Amino acid sequence: MNLEFRTGPTRVRWKALRRDRIGPTFVVTCAIALGIGAAGCAQRQAPLEDSAPLGATAPEVAAPAPQFDAPLTETVPVLSEVLSGPIADDGILSQSLDELNSDSPLSPAFFGLDSAELDDGGRAVVAANAATLKMYPTWTVTIEGHCDERGTAEYNLALGERRAVAVTMYLVSLGIAADRVQAVSYGKEFPFDAGHIDTAWAQNRRGHFVITSK
Amino acid sequence: MHMLTSHQPMWKSNTRTGRRRAGAPSQWRLVLSIVTLCSPFVAGGMYASAQQPSEIAVVISGDPGTPPRYVVPDFVALDSEATDVAAEMGQVLWDDLEFEREFYLIPRDTYATVPRASTPDQIPFDAWRELGADAVVFGTVQRTGDEVRVQVRLFNVQTRESVFSKEYVGTPVNPRLYAHTISDEIHQHQRALRGIARTKLAFSSNRNRERLVGTVEDREVKEVYISDYDGGNQRRITTNRQLNLMPVWSPDARAIAYTSYRRGYPDLFIALIYDGVQQEPTAGGTQNWLPMFSPDGTSIVFTSNRDGNAELYIMNRDGSGVRRLTNHPAIDTTPTWSPTGTQIAFTSDRAGRPQIYVVGADGLNVRRLSTGESYADRPTWSPAPFNEIAFAASTGPGYDIKTYDLATGVTRRITFGEGSNESPSYSPNGRHIAFTSTRAGDTQIFTIGRDGRGVRQITREGSNSTPSWSN
Numbered sequence: 128m129n130l131e132f133r134t135g136p137t138r139v140r141w142k143a144l145r146r147d148r149i150g151p152t153f154v155v156t157c158a159i160a161l162g163i164g165a166a167g168c169a170q171r172q173a174p175l176e177d178s179a180p181l182g183a184t185a186p187e188v189a190a191p192a193p194q195f196d197a198p199l200t201e202t203v204p205v206l207s208e209v210l211s212g213p214i215a216d217d218g219i220l221s222q223s224l225d226e227l228n229s230d231s232p233l234s235p236a237f238f239g240l241d242s243a244e245l246d247d248g249g250r251a252v253v254a255a256n257a258a259t260l261k262m263y264p265t266w267t268v269t270i271e272g273h274c275d276e277r278g279t280a281e282y283n284l285a286l287g288e289r290r291a292v293a294v295t296m297y298l299v300s301l302g303i304a305a306d307r308v309q310a311v312s313y314g315k316e317f318p319f320d321a322g323h324i325d326t327a328w329a330q331n332r333r334g335h336f337v338i339t340s341k
Numbered sequence: 342m343h344m345l346t347s348h349q350p351m352w353k354s355n356t357r358t359g360r361r362r363a364g365a366p367s368q369w370r371l372v373l374s375i376v377t378l379c380s381p382f383v384a385g386g387m388y389a390s391a392q393q394p395s396e397i398a399v400v401i402s403g404d405p406g407t408p409p410r411y412v413v414p415d416f417v418a419l420d421s422e423a424t425d426v427a428a429e430m431g432q433v434l435w436d437d438l439e440f441e442r443e444f445y446l447i448p449r450d451t452y453a454t455v456p457r458a459s460t461p462d463q464i465p466f467d468a469w470r471e472l473g474a475d476a477v478v479f480g481t482v483q484r485t486g487d488e489v490r491v492q493v494r495l496f497n498v499q500t501r502e503s504v505f506s507k508e509y510v511g512t513p514v515n516p517r518l519y520a521h522t523i524s525d526e527i528h529q530h531q532r533a534l535r536g537i538a539r540t541k542l543a544f545s546s547n548r549n550r551e552r553l554v555g556t557v558e559d560r561e562v563k564e565v566y567i568s569d570y571d572g573g574n575q576r577r578i579t580t581n582r583q584l585n586l587m588p589v590w591s592p593d594a595r596a597i598a599y600t601s602y603r604r605g606y607p608d609l610f611i612a613l614i615y616d617g618v619q620q621e622p623t624a625g626g627t628q629n630w631l632p633m634f635s636p637d638g639t640s641i642v643f644t645s646n647r648d649g650n651a652e653l654y655i656m657n658r659d660g661s662g663v664r665r666l667t668n669h670p671a672i673d674t675t676p677t678w679s680p681t682g683t684q685i686a687f688t689s690d691r692a693g694r695p696q697i698y699v700v701g702a703d704g705l706n707v708r709r710l711s712t713g714e715s716y717a718d719r720p721t722w723s724p725a726p727f728n729e730i731a732f733a734a735s736t737g738p739g740y741d742i743k744t745y746d747l748a749t750g751v752t753r754r755i756t757f758g759e760g761s762n763e764s765p766s767y768s769p770n771g772r773h774i775a776f777t778s779t780r781a782g783d784t785q786i787f788t789i790g791r792d793g794r795g796v797r798q799i800t801r802e803g804s805n806s807t808p809s810w811s812n
Contacts, residue, residue, distance in 0.1 A: 279719060280586075281631060281719050282690075311605065311607070312628075314586075
């Protein structure tokens with residue numbers, strides 16, 4: 128795990144904050160602050176081991192803040208909160224793709240019968256996955272479109288494609304670069320739940336996120 | 342019988358078979374050379390001079406209004422090395438002849454009381470006659486090293502005259518192929534019917550229970566397998582440990598096109614099964630699935646989302662000359678060619694739910710077939726002389742196979758809710774349909790007559806789906 132990987136998520140989080148909640152003036156100041164922070168990190172490259180406590184970096188970024196306007200100081204705690212997620216979690220960063228996908232941080236989005244439209248629940252799942260993908264900007268994913276067994280094998284390949292594309296398009300609309308995402312239909316192959324009842328079918332109609340590189 | 346309507350166009354089909362056989366140095370190396378023995382052969386000097394060997398005498402008939410009754414006893418092994426081959430031949434031939442229902446096959450377990458003949462002049466015609474037989478098959482098998490020599494004669498029990506006699510020479514690798522060949526020739530000779538005993542089925546199976554290689558959760562792969570039409574000689578074709586789905590035969594029965602996920606997304610591959618060559622006509626970069634060869638074998642129609650959603654495309658077999666066939670925001674998929682190659686039937690949900698449509702191979706004149714179904718998929722166009730499209734229709738919890746007659750617009754049901762039944766594929770003589778069914782538990786391949794009779798289970802190992810019936 129090198130320094131570059133550690134700073135990556137920080138930068139992306141800033142972008143997210145910037146767009147969602149914070150005005151343009153703040154963007155500039157934050158960029159400066161981040162630049163200083165990053166420079167500080169670069170100088171201190173050697174001490175920053177994998178296990179280095181997060182607390183060590185957060186104050187480093189926060190330190191220059193008082194030189195600017197008052198609102199900036201208010202945001203500092205927000206920054207440290209955000210950072211604590213990915214960097215503290217050595218587990219995720221050090222996991223292999225197999226391990227990641229077997230207990231994935233990305234949840235599947237489920238679909239209604241014969242439908243390829245994301246409902247509110249589905250959109251919430253995709254949004255959460257988008258946030259995670261922003262934390263790990265090097266990850267690429269395949270969105271697998273799956274169907275339950277009640278459709279025919281042939282038509283389901285196209286229906287699954289439609290589902291995978293629906294998830295992909297929403298993900299891209301949330302700011303994930305299109306070249307990080309591939310939509311692939313599996314039709315009714317690879318059901319989550321091999322059962323032949325409603326609850327099994329509901330589990331199987333899904334857009335399944337698979338991390339393909341990190 | 343009611344299937345006599347199919348006789349007339351068999352000649353055309355038969356020339357196709359002939360060509361395939363001529364150029365078939367198959368990996369299972371069974372090139373049969375056929376020598377017609379002096380015919381008519383007369384057994385035991387019992388030839389009645391009153392009989393004239395006219396054309397009528399060559400065809401053995403049954404009692405008026407009933408099919409001729411055949412007996413197929415064990416073949417005679419002329420040496421100890423031939424015992425294994427001989428043992429299998431009689432039963433396989435019996436099954437083959439029974440399959441088309443042109444003859445009534447007297448059950449083999451009733452032959453016990455009939456004395457065995459080692460030579461034609463020992464054939465106990467009186468005993469066969471007592472059993473009600475109109476025709477008796479007499480065959481011998483001789484094995485010399487790696488050469489197998491099979492002689493077969495078909496006798497009219499009434500006249501004791503041999504109406505059909507041939508010799509077949511080949512290797513001992515696949516004894517069943519001798520029986521299949523004899524069956525096809527007897528059907529051709531006696532009924533002017535193109536038999537399908539030498540045809541094969543291709544399908545997708547998880548039977549090897551191998552796991553997907555890659556970064557995803559524990560998943561089973563599916564590979565392409567083939568078998569004889571009756572389920573004999575099941576063999577694995579693909580070995581890439583990925584999902585390999587929906588194989589289809591080329592018209593010359595030497596290649597199988599299929600949809601594989603070996604690139605991480607669905608794409609088309611062609612396996613030249615007798616040459617060990619794999620072709621990749623779409624060459625990666627786009628997602629493509631459900632290929633189907635044109636009747637002349639030069640083109641492939643398939644589904645692709647390369648322009649944003651599932652549409653139909655046609656390309657030359659080598660991947661060149663891709664042209665788009667449909668253009669609609671709805672799903673267009675599951676294409677199949679008409680026997681003449683001028684039209685393509687496909688599935689579209691442009692009216693809401695999946696329905697069967699037909700479009701010209703030039704992309705013009707799209708029209709919906711009024712099958713009256715709520716959900717219909719996998720159209721497959723029958724060969725001549727039938728002019729119908731079989732498909733899977735939603736009939737409650739599952740699907741059933743139905744046929745739509747293009748001349749009359751009448752929809753006919755072939756299966757009746759025993760399990761869910763999907764993915765029909767016609768035999769090359771149009772008289773049978775292979776399909777996927779859950780009627781026996783796991784998904785398995787079955788065949789059924791186009792009249793809905795004569796269900797046979799083809800696969801039993803693992804789960805198996807989406808059959809394609811070869812020429």
